[in-house]
Amino acid sequence: MNKLDGKVALVTGGTSGIGLATSKHFVAEGAYVFITGRRQPELDAAVKGIGKNVTGVQSDVSNLADLDRLYATIKQEQGRLDIIFANAGGGELVPLGSITEEHFDKTFNTNVKGLLFTVQKALPLLPEGASIILNASTTSIMGTPAFSVYSATKAAGRSFARNWILDLKERQIRVNAISPGVVLTPGYDHLGLSDEQLQSFVDSQAVTIPLGRVGTPDEIAKAVVFLASDDSSFVNGIELFVDGGMAQI
Template sequence: MGQLHGKNALVTGATSGIGLATARRFAAEGAHVFITGRRQEALDAAAASIGDNVTAVRGDVSKLEDLDQLIEAIQAHGGGLDVLMANAGGGGFAPLGAITPEQFAETFDGNVGGTLFTVQKALPVLNDGAAIVLVGSTAATAGTPAFGVYAASKAAIRSFGRTWAAELVGRKIRVNTVIPGPTHTPGVEGLAPTPADTQGLLDTLTSTVPMGRMGQPEEIANVALFLAGDQSSFMTGAEIFVDGGAQQL
């Protein structure tokens, strides 16, 4: 019997990378997994790779009407929600002098607003004793040049984790944050200005990790599973760095 046997879980932004790896792991551990993504083709492919125990709902977490449709699908399935992993988000490089209002709004609407309103909209379907897993980033504390907007958005996520843990403790809902370091995902590769720059970017990121390599999405998923399940039953408001020592050594 898996660690999430009989439970319902939601993973946003689950069409690739950390989100997809986590959705697969949750399903393998017995959960019925709801997944979201903005592109229908990618969402369908992700659902097919997970198997039978999945419900895919196309949507953008920065759009409240899409979140309403997601919650309606969870309600229709029945049983409420036992695990929520707010993973959807993204960002890009821009030095201070080049940041535009559009870039700022897109990043904060997706990362900060998307996380906030995903959790808020899910409150009526979250079962007492549920687990919420937020996804931060080492960028929030690393001071990476030209990555300020993304870093600030992830710092907000960490703050949400503390506040929401305090607000929801009366319902025995635990809120914890996983903090990935450089992780080899399509999203990270997409930060390179051109395909020819991809390897250089990966090499630069790898050079910041004491363990000498980038993380794999499955390694982040392992920690997300720990925070989602009963093995972390005495943890709330905490953060776990999964970064190969990048912020620790």
């Protein structure tokens, strides 16, 4: 028997990287998955790549009208939602002294506002015992040069998990944060680094990781499946680091 047989799941930002890998694992474990993305061509490609038991809904998590449309679609097609992987997010390298209001608003609107309302607007669809997984980051507890705004949003996400388990305890809904380490995904393309700079960054990070390498989207996806399934039925409010030990030393 698969771990997620009969479950209905949502993966925001499901068109590439960790979101796409997790969507594929959810379907492989028996779930029906809704994925979101801001760009229709990438969304269509992801749906095709997943292949079955998937619906793509074009939306931006920072746009509340988009979220309303997303949940109206899920309600109409499946009637409920057992699993949320609130994965959509991003950031850019901007050092203190160069941070603009636009950079701040863009990052917080997606990573904090979008995360909050992705979960809050889903509540009417969630049955007792549902599982919510928030995608945080090792930056929630570690400093990174020129990454303070992004890091602050991830610390906020981790804090949400701690607080929401109290708000949702009567419904037995679990909320956990997953904090990936360095995992090469298309999201790194938005950091403004050249290919050479990106490789240099990855090499510099790998030597700080006890396992001696960066991670893969599949490795994160397997941990998300654990948090989404009954295998983690007594796991609630945690921050699960999937980082090769990077944040533990």
